[in-house]
Amino acid sequence: MSIVQSRDYFQKLMNATADLDKGEADVQPIESREAPHRAWVGYDPNNNAVAFFEASSTASKDFSVSQVIDVRLTSVAVESTGENVDCIKLVCLDSRLNEVFYVFVDELLVRLMGKKNTFAVLQEAATDWRRLLQLVSVGFSASAATGLYGELCFLEQAVLAIGPDSLESWQRTQHDVHDFISDVARVEVKTSKFQNESAVSIHGLKQLAVPSQASLTLAVAEVDINSGERIDDVIHRILSLGVDINKLVEKLASIGYVIDMPEAQEYRFTMTSWRFWEISSPSPVLSSTSLPLPVVDAISSVSYKLHLSALGNSSAEYDFSRLSQGSK
Numbered sequence: 326m327s328i329v330q331s332r333d334y335f336q337k338l339m340n341a342t343a344d345l346d347k348g349e350a351d352v353q354p355i356e357s358r359e360a361p362h363r364a365w366v367g368y369d370p371n372n373n374a375v376a377f378f379e380a381s382s383t384a385s386k387d388f389s390v391s392q393v394i395d396v397r398l399t400s401v402a403v404e405s406t407g408e409n410v411d412c413i414k415l416v417c418l419d420s421r422l423n424e425v426f427y428v429f430v431d432e433l434l435v436r437l438m439g440k441k442n443t444f445a446v447l448q449e450a451a452t453d454w455r456r457l458l459q460l461v462s463v464g465f466s467a468s469a470a471t472g473l474y475g476e477l478c479f480l481e482q483a484v485l486a487i488g489p490d491s492l493e494s495w496q497r498t499q500h501d502v503h504d505f506i507s508d509v510a511r512v513e514v515k516t517s518k519f520q521n522e523s524a525v526s527i528h529g530l531k532q533l534a535v536p537s538q539a540s541l542t543l544a545v546a547e548v549d550i551n552s553g554e555r556i557d558d559v560i561h562r563i564l565s566l567g568v569d570i571n572k573l574v575e576k577l578a579s580i581g582y583v584i585d586m587p588e589a590q591e592y593r594f595t596m597t598s599w600r601f602w603e604i605s606s607p608s609p610v611l612s613s614t615s616l617p618l619p620v621v622d623a624i625s626s627v628s629y630k631l632h633l634s635a636l637g638n639s640s641a642e643y644d645f646s647r648l649s650q651g652s653k
Contacts, residue, residue, distance in 0.1 A: 330561070331355070331430040334366050335374065335423075352377065355434065362437060366430060369416065374423045376430045377401060377412040380443040390451045391458040393419050394426065398444075413443055424557075424585030425461060429454055432570050457574070457583045464588040465581060470556060473582060474594045475516025475546035476504055477559045481566075486645035489567040494648045495576060502531045503541070510647035511539050516546045524630045530613040530621060533604050533631075541604040544643060545633065546596060553595030557585050600639035609635045 334353040352367030352375070363379040380398065387397035395416040400409050417426035433450055440446050476495070483491040483505070494505045505512035513532055515525040525545060527533055535541050560577075564570055574584065582589070604610060611629055613621045633639070 330565075331366050331376070331434070332424070332427045335368075335427065358434075361441075362439075363410070364430075364434060364437075365412075372420075374417040374420070374426050376415045376426075376433070378415075378433065378437060378443050378447070380411045380413045381441055388451070390454050393417065393422060393458055394429070394451075394454065396447060396451070413447060421587050422458075422461065424587070425457075425583060428570075428574070428584045432574060435570055453574075453578075457578055460578060460581050461583050461586045461588070463581065465586060467592060469581070470589055470592040471516050471518070471548070471550065471594070472514075473580065474548065474556050474559065474592075476514045477556065477563065478546060478596055479505070479512070479514050479544060481559055481563050482643075483645050483648055484563055484566045484568060487649040489569070491645070491648055492568050492572055492576070502529075502534070505648055507539075507648045509539050511536055511541045512544050512643075512648070513541070514544045514546065516548055518548055518550050523634060524632045526628060527611070527631050528628045530611065530616070530624065530627060532612070533608070533610040534612040534614045535604060535606055535608075540647065542643065543602045543604055543636070545600045545602075545639075547598045547600070549595040549597055551593055553593045555593060556582075556589055560584055599641065599643070600633070601641070601643050602633070602636045602639050604636075 334355065337353055352365040355364040355366065358364050361379050361381045365377040367375055369375045377399075387395070389395055395414075395418060397414055397416075398411065399414045400411050402409055415426075415430070417423055429450075433447065436446050436450055437443060480492065480495050483494065494507050496504065496506050503511040504514045517525050525543075533541065533543065560573070564573065577584065602608075606614065608615075610631060611627070
């Protein structure tokens with residue numbers, strides 16, 4: 326399901342007229358939301374980012390999410406209609422996390438559509454938020470950010486080529502060997518800043534092991550670092566293409582990333598080029614299918630550098646339709 330970008334509403338508030346009781350907040354109503362699913366976003370008198378969600382049930386109690394987001398029931402006056410509306414109010418207490426708060430609001434807007442018990446939905450979401458906020462406090466390394474940028478750029482091209490459901494082919498669990506998986510194809514994405522060395526790091530004997538019933542492609546993204554776009558710029562483009570925000574948030578969380586987390590905003594990338602190699606049995610790679618079984622069984626872990634020149638000529642394009650034929 327595609328989402329509303331609540332950030333746009335927050336940014337419009339400089340020229341906006343309040344639609345709720347001035348004692349509560351200066352806000353913008355989210356468009357295309359009708360009773361009993363109306364919502365407003367904005368800032369309270371303390372300049373905290375806030376969101377109001379119309380509540381059809383008042384059976385709720387105040388609580389906090391990781392001491393970052395306050396949640397409480399309130400009644401507000403809607404200036405445009407003159408009515409009093411019961412709402413659940415969310416307040417972001419740390420301005421450094423405003424961008425993350427906007428993502429939470431976007432996710433809630435999706436979760437609440439068609440649901441009657443606003444508070445129950447919010448409580449369920451709060452459990453996920455606590456985990457995400459814990460990830461935010463841990464941070465995200467530069468090397469992890471570089472790898473994620475390449476995978477997200479590949480995912481964006483997949484969505485453009487075959488649609489939002491291509492998100493399902495992006496495997497982000499600890500048990501998945503390759504980055505993208507379908508019934509007939511596997512893709513391992515490597516992101517490199519190359520500079521003086523045209524090589525990529527391979528981790529383990531399974532990463533370039535040729536599947537028995539699928540093709541395996543090594544996709545290498547060459548990037549410049551320290552200038553260009555953020556990881557979140559790519560994520561927001563992907564979301565604008567109709568990808569389900571809840572599924573994407575979950576996949577990102579599984580690798581320790583939270584959309585718009587402050588620690589990752591300093592990482593900048595410019596995509597320079599893509600190169601693709603089909604990996605097959607004759608390919609000069611170290612893998613579980615290229616070594617004798619006793620050797621494979623004797624090795625517990627291995628990482629090595631693969632010089633791409635050894636793979637021969639590359640292709641500049643990938644046929645994304647191969648990823649549309651089911652995913653496992």
